[in-house]
Amino acid sequence: MxxxxxxxxxxxxxxxxxxxxxxxxxxxxxxxxxxxxxxxxxxxxxxxxxxxxxxxxxxxxxxxxxxxxxxxxxxxxxxxxxxxxxxxxxxxxxxxxxxxxxxxxxxxxxxxxxxxxxxxxxxxxxxxxxxxxxxxxxxxxxxxxxxxxxxxxxxxxxxxxxHAMPNMHRVVELIQSGAIGKVNEVHCWIGGSRGMPAIPEDTPPVPAGLDYELWVGPAEKRPYHPSFCPYGWRFWWDYGTGETGNWGCHILDIPYWSLGLRYPSHIDASGPEVDAERTPKSMHVTYRFDQTNQNSPLDLHWYHGTPEVLAQRGISGKGHNTLFIGDDGMLLSGFDKHELLPEEKFADFKRPEKSVPDSPGFYNExxxxxxxxxxxxxxxDYSGPMAETVLLGNVAYRTGGFDWNAKTLSAGNNTKAQSLIQTAYRKGWEIA
Missing domain, CATH: 3.40.50.720 (NAD(P)-binding Rossmann-like Domain)
Incomplete structure (x- = not known):
């Protein structure tokens, strides 16, 4: 073995x-x-x-x-x-x-x-x-x-x-048909304030039936505590990727698909003071994409929390998680519904023909x-670049912004960011 x-x-x-x-x-x-x-x-x-x-x-x-x-x-x-x-x-x-x-x-x-x-x-x-x-x-x-x-x-x-939900398909069709014109910026978010769990002060015994050594695997080993095993692990940097990793791929999927995105060229992030061990309760990441199907660069914003742009534009984000802003209007979308804004402008809008085929079922695919x-x-090949982008948001939050060379996996002059691109494994789990 x-x-x-x-x-x-x-x-x-x-x-x-x-x-x-x-x-x-x-x-x-x-x-x-x-x-x-x-x-x-x-x-x-x-x-x-x-x-x-x-x-x-x-x-x-x-x-x-x-x-x-x-x-x-x-x-x-x-x-x-x-x-x-x-x-x-x-x-x-x-x-x-x-x-x-x-x-x-x-x-x-x-x-x-x-x-x-x-x-x-x-x-x-x-x-x-x-x-x-x-x-x-x-x-x-x-x-x-x-x-x-x-x-x-x-x-x-x-x-x-x-990705298999019909609403996602309809949003892709609207954006790619030019319903709101050329898209200039996108705002994506997940609400709530999960993160920063309390640091354990006790060391309870490992429950019967749990192989804790295998659960830890290649990561830094801490004494067992129920605050990170079996579920809270996602809010500790050693084991998880925070609410950004938990929801980012689901939510960024719509702009990635709609706009033909691959790799960002620059990432900036802000939020509460960085904790070395625990993921934050809120953050804001800005990704710059030089190449899109809009024939011009655009900024993609990710928020753990509610973006200010909603209040600035008088929009209720309830039930939604993505706002596309284009030259000719806006599209507000959630997983199972969407709206073209302003409503009066699109009152008589004729939707494009369906072009994205129905999924036979996500697992069946x-x-x-x-x-x-x-x-x-x-x-x-599709989801890998998106997952990398999600993870780069966490890197920028923890280390500051940087230019990104996707070909070489280089974070430019940000040596702290570079140190998080490939992290070490504990003894016995190294990649030789």
Whole structure:
């Protein structure tokens, strides 16, 4: 059993994949090709099956669920009870060693800080991968998984389930048809004030049935406390990515899709005083995009909190999370509704014909892609740059603004920012 993944192994796997094989601990994985029947069921392993993982297990339950992996027996109990036939594991590495050669894909729904090691090990086996947002814990991890999936022709899907909602499709059609003219700026937000949890002062025992050592995985180890395990981890920098990582991919998806965005050229951020350990209760990030489908640069704003622009323009943001501002009007959107503003201007507006096809179901997209069909709509080539952008917002908040070179993953002269692009792992989990 090894928790360390070497670059040599990764390169060897890439070379082997070009010849139609992928090696991991000497195993030859079973793969479904486009020539096989699309009606054949995939053999899947679900890693992290409690919490958000419960919905993801249900989402792929039409396939053969071969294995379920979770470090927390109590949190996984519902999925274990509902699906009795999959073999159960605590350690994903043992599962891959035993069953990897028989799998077609994995569904990963673990905390952010463990995404990379699990996904990379699975990909080295040639396994198609469904992975929860924000894809990984830092920018380097995200780029590495994105590139590896493309180079090895793996079917991927980021857990941006709202991408399949019809309202999202209609917003894309409106923006791309020029309903509000050329878009100059976009404001996106998530309300609430979650973040900055209290620093634990006690050290309760690890609950029975929780493998806390595996839960910590590659991250900095702290004494167990329920304030970060099983749920509050997302508000500690060592394990999570804050409310920005939690919601950013869902909400930035609409402007990314509508405006053809890829990588920002500059990022600035502001907010409360930075805490070295905990994510903030509010923040504001400004991303500059030089290349868009609007034929001119634009600024994309992200807020944890309510943006002032709503009050300035007399707009209620209730039930919404995105405001597009164009030369000829505005579009206010949430996940399931949208409005063209000002209302009187668009009273007789004729909507464009539907051009974005209905999704067959977000999980079904990935399942079909695994069987040789079209790429899923949130495959890593699309969602990877978006996830990187989300994570760069956290970097700018923690270190100050910087110019961004996406090709070299360089934060210019901001050495503090550069130090967060690829972060270190604790002993035994290093990438050699």
């Amino acid at each position: 090894k928790s360390q993944i070497s670059r040599r192994d990764a390169l060897k796997t890439t070379t082997a994949a070009a010849a139609g094989m992928a090696f991991y601990h000497g195993a030859l994985p079973r793969r479904i090709s486009a020539a096989e029947s699309p009606n054949e069921k995939l053999n899947l392993a679900c890693i992290g099956v409690g919490g958000r993982g419960t919905a993801n297990v249900n989402g792929v339950s039409s396939q053969n669920l071969v294995a379920m992996v979770d470090v927390d027996e109590s949190r996984a109990a519902g999925s274990f009870k509902k699906y009795a036939s999959p073999e159960r594991f605590t350690d994903y590495r043992k599962m891959l060693d035993k069953l990897g050669k028989d799998l077609d894909g994995v569904v990963i729904s673990t905390p952010d800080h463990t995404h990379f090691h699990i996904a990379y090990a699975s990909m080295q086996l040639g396994l198609h991968t469904y992975l929860e947002k924000p894809l990984a814990h830092d920018v380097w991890e995200t780029r590495t998984l994105t590139d590896y999936a493309r180079e090895n022709k793996l079917a991927t899907q980021l857990g941006n389930q709202r 990935w399942i079909a892609a695994c069987k040789g069909g079209d790429a899923a709509t949130c495959n890593f």
